[in-house]
Amino acid sequence: MANDHYFSATPESQARPRQIAVTLAGRSLSLTTAAGVFSPDGLDRGTRVLLNSVPPPAHDGALLDVGCGWGPIAITMAIHSPEAQVWGVDVNERVLDLARRNASTAGATNVSIALPADVPAGLRFRTIWSNPPIRVGKDELHDILMTWLPRLEVSGDAWLVVSKDLGGDSLQRWLHDTLGASFHVTRATTDKGFRVLRVHRTAE
Template sequence: MSDHYYSQKPGVKHNRQVHQDELCGFTLKFVTDAGVFSKSGVDYGSRALLNALELAPSANVLDVGCGYGPIGLTAARLAPQGRVTMIDINERAVELSKENAALNGISNVEVLQSDLYESVGGRSFDVILTNPPIRAGKATVHRIFEEGYELLVPGGTMWVVIQKKQGAPSAEAKLQSLFEEVEEVSKDKGYRIYMAKK
């Protein structure tokens, strides 16, 4: 269990790599490492989420389970007058996200180590983005939805990417039980992108 990407301190040996990627028209560089999600490059689900995403330029955004930062850092570029808070339980992922923000000259971000939302309790956000840690189990994914709902401003939105075969129908049902409005924004190779509005 010690080397899951959702563990607090990955036990696996470091294997740092640098990848360059084009996301939403921005060229970004990412340092990745063993023990974090999708270490060999930006995963398809995160790309699908970013391709569907609509953000106001001044949005106050929370990226839940940020990994080494592709979603949050791209969001920071999409919302240059806004602010993006990036959280992850994995301390290695948190350090990489900080490093990648600096590497790409992105300053409108804050990266915090957080077990789910513990580091951002009491704050509120316009938008929550998540490519949830499916392997952490349905209970964890549902907590991301439930507790995230509480942190959104009225009219705020949560954007979720999830594979159909990894529980998209139950995720959609859970979102519908919490949010006033849930829309399947796009389907992409088995991935579903949901936008849930408070």
């Protein structure tokens, strides 16, 4: 049996694609998931908490979903903000294919799904939403967050959902200490054992 994780770059397991019914930004959609990806049976609790608790993303500019999986967060952003350019990034080739297919199915023509290295280096983001891949380990998680959060535009917001049991409170403290005075880190809400953290950029 293949020892796959949702953060494996190239899952070895058979894909076994399946259709799921999901509601994103008020739209009922039939989307595709598969084995070897995160939450293949539908929206996980953390993503649901995030989508139910954050304000709408910026209406234009560049928006980002870090760890996009099969695409629910990126698609939701795109539906809310059709004038924006939404980027979804992940390292798993299978989910990149799924997210592209699902964005097309949803009519989200303003979504680009890419490997992190394929996002233009100078691009800055007005809004970042993420259910980050906690189980990659603390060091790797910190590297991921410090790749993307410093690319927020001034006055931009990042919203992160993290389980309390998987270090939501310690991550808030680490972000505060690491990002420095140009960022304001707060806990926006707690719901079903999850913390939703807001990272607001106040200056360059």
